[in-house]
Amino acid sequence: MIIEATTLILVFNQVREWLNRGDIRKERSTENMKNAINSLNLAALETKAYLTSVEKRNEPQNYEMERNLMQLWIKASADLSKIDSDSTQDLSRRCMLKGNYWADPTDWTNEQIHESNIALTTIIEESKNFHKSEN
Helix, strand or coil, X not given: CCCCHXXXXXXXXXXXXXXXHHHHHHHXXXXXXXXXXXXXXXXXXXXXXXXXXXXXXXXXXXXXXXXXXXXXXXXHHHHHHCCCCHHHHHHHHHHXXXXXHHHCHHHCCHHHHHHHXXXXXXXXXXXXXXXXXXX
């Protein structure tokens, strides 16, 4: 059985394209993880800074900042949702809840925050774990 050169070239090119798609998926996955970590860290640190200013420095509540925090948490949720794992999907869901919290913090009780597992300290700990797993 003799295989023509054009057939071999065609097969070779298809294999190369298939391998390149795998590389692209891997790069996209790595990029998605980096974006998710960055978004999560930014939301967590901005929230921590805001809470410090309100609770420890007795600065007035800033509704514009709370709206910004809502948007940061929703972005973190969206970025996390691009990563295909059960733990990131759960964290994505909780970030969406955190965004909902910042839409109107007065709607939430401490019990609801605890039950939803959206306490800032918990999410900061988890963001550290994601950062470790990415390195």
